[in-house]
Amino acid sequence: MNFKSNDPADNQEQNSSISFRINPTSHGTNPSQTPTVEWAKISPNKVIVATAEKAWLLEDTDSSAPENSTTQYFTQSMEGAGSIETTRQLLDGAIAAARYTVNSDVRPPALTPRRWVWRLAGAYHMTHPVPKLLKEAARRFALEGHSTLAEWATEKAKEEAGHDLLALRDIKSLGYDAEAVVKELIPSSAEVMMGYFTRSVQDDNPIDCVGYSYTLERMALGVGEEYIQKIEALFPPGVNATRCLRTHSSVGADAEHVEETVEMIAGLTSQERVRIARACYETALMSFSPAYNGYMTDEKLQPILDPLKLDQSLISEMSA
Amino acid sequence: MITIATEVKYIEYKFEDLKAIEINLQDILIEELKYGLSNDLVNSI
Known part of the structure; x- marks a missing residue:
């Protein structure tokens, strides 16, 4: 470090x-x-x-x-x-x-296709409720007469729509019944993150949700083509299971989103910028902390995921 | 329109006062993403 x-x-x-x-x-x-x-x-x-x-x-x-x-x-x-x-x-x-x-040196176990499915399940749970929550934040900002933040949240809700479907498609591409997988696998880290985001939105002043959103998009810029290719190398040729990752990376739209958001934040009051900086810190604390219930290993995932495998002919049909 | 200039304040910060650590996010992200985020999630919003 x-x-x-x-x-x-x-x-x-x-x-x-x-x-x-x-x-x-x-x-x-x-x-x-x-x-x-x-x-x-x-x-x-x-x-x-x-x-x-x-x-x-x-x-x-x-x-x-x-x-x-x-x-x-x-x-x-x-x-x-x-x-x-x-x-x-x-x-x-x-x-x-x-x-x-x-300040932890604890690292997640090496990625495998099954562990990638685990992460995609996390991505689903972290994206599925987001557009609805951002619309609620926009409503609350508007009630407070904060048109800049209301517009930001409205726009952000549109940008994030459908990202949960990308995670589902990636899981299906790996040969699993995606809906069953996300029902079965709910990473505790994702629950903690979404709990924070939900509480931020429901606060009298939902401004912490700006810091949460900014942090995740800013950190996504650390993901480049090289990292994406490293993930893709885990799968057989022809499998596309990085749609969700690409969208949340420096090669996706997040670079532009970060620029727009920082420009918006720079125009806010000093007290608002402090609140957002603190929310960034709190969000990043959750992101940099080891998984709350320990890491899910390939061995633990195998008995959960194997029964959720799709028939090969269905996969071919979906890929066509 | 008349613009009234606001007084500009200057602060001199002495680093020996306390712990002051220069931090660079880009370096951290490069290191962190070698393994994926510590919380084992894909960054998603």
């Missing part, structure tokens, strides 16, 4: 001081007044500070921040306007901070 510490022996640059400028609260009055810093308290003892180029995690801010220090300053509410560059770094920093917090 590549984290630079503030140990002088590790990094000479960080032994010095750095000046930040807070962006005036008036938007776009003068191009020279480019914002230079945003910050967000993402947990009781963690603060992310971001410039247009970098993000830093300040730790132990609850107890040991020296009085009148700049660290103590950053524990106060953020002020100033956002910009696309600093807001992007702020949100990236919040996501990265979660990996630093989890």
Whole structure:
């Protein structure tokens, strides 16, 4: 993991001081007044500070921040306007901070076709309720008079429609009764993630759902063609079981979605940006944490999945 | 329209104050996705 510490022996640059400028609260009055810093308290003892180029995690801010220090300053509410560059770094920093917090070397077992079916079942459960929930978020944002967020959620609901069907088609391509598989396999990690998203939407202010959505789409950009081909190499030639993955990758539409969302977030108030950064951190904590009930191995999956295999002639028919 | 300039504030941050760790998400994603996400899910929304 590549984290630079503030140990002088590790990094000479960080032994010095750095000046930040807070962006005036008036938007776009003068191009020279480019914002230079945003910050967000993402947990009781963690603060992310971001410039247009970098993000830093300040730790132990609850107890040991020296009085009148700049660290103590950053524990106060953020002020100033956002910009696309600093807001992007702020949100990236919040996501990265979660990996630093989890700090686990536990890794999932190697992928096999059966374990890919398990992940696809998770993808189904994480996509199926999303359009409906986003429509509910849009309704709540509109009730609060927040037209920007209402429009964002409405658009996002349209974008996400049908993604559950991609997961089902991928499962079928691997020779299984997809509907029966997703009834049988409900990964606890997916339940936890969707529980968070559902609670966010049902909150008086559903703004945390923006952070959740942004985090998953931002992390999907880490998936490139090379990774997709590695997955495809698990299957016999002609099997297409990566439709869902491709859609949620840097070769799918997520790159564009991330840009649009960060632009929208940068225009929100400082309090709203802080809420979203914290939701990014919380969502990423769930993503970077090992599976809650341990990992599902190929051996455990075999007796569950084998009875759900489709007749070969049906598979050929579906592939045609 | 009259635009009133807002005062620009400057903050000097001293890294020796506390732990300040530079974090880079791209590096993390490259490392994490070698194995798939730790929670064993495909990123999906």
